[in-house]
Amino acid sequence: xxxxxxxxxxxxxxxxxxxxxxxxxxxxxxxxxxxxxxxxxxxxxxxxxxxxxxxxxxxxxxxxxxxxxxxxxxxxxxxxxxxxxxxxxxxxxxxxxxxxxxxxxxxxxxxxxxxxxxxxxx
Numbered sequence: 001x002x003x004x005x006x007x008x009x010x011x012x013x014x015x016x017x018x019x020x021x022x023x024x025x026x027x028x029x030x031x032x033x034x035x036x037x038x039x040x041x042x043x044x045x046x047x048x049x050x051x052x053x054x055x056x057x058x059x060x061x062x063x064x065x066x067x068x069x070x071x072x073x074x075x076x077x078x079x080x081x082x083x084x085x086x087x088x089x090x091x092x093x094x095x096x097x098x099x100x101x102x103x104x105x106x107x108x109x110x111x112x113x114x115x116x117x118x119x120x121x122x
Contacts, residue, residue, distance in 0.1 A: 003016050
């Protein structure tokens with residue numbers, strides 16, 4: 001199992017991860033380290049544990065907000081897919097009616113044409 005060295009809040013950690021996940025784990029560690037640095041800039045040195053908890057809560061808050069947005073977008077997508085399905089059904093119905101009208105018109109035209117041809121009149 002691959003291992004990655006990451007640095008969070010100035011401390012190095014050796015982490016195991018799945019094959020090929022090394023860059024992702026490093027990016028996550030950098031993201032979290034950035035949140036801790038934001039907290040440090042905003043509140044100064046208030047203790048490592050408190051900084052970690054505050055940064056974790058910020059990340060959790062962002063995740064929660066993103067989940068809400070995803071749920072809203074998924075709901076909207078389902079609604080649009082339903083609208084598109086209805087539109088497709090309606091378009092199919094209109095095409096069928098148009099085809100029937102064209103066939104009826106073609107039959108009438110043929111009837112008129114036959115009545116105009118010499119020796120074909122009924």
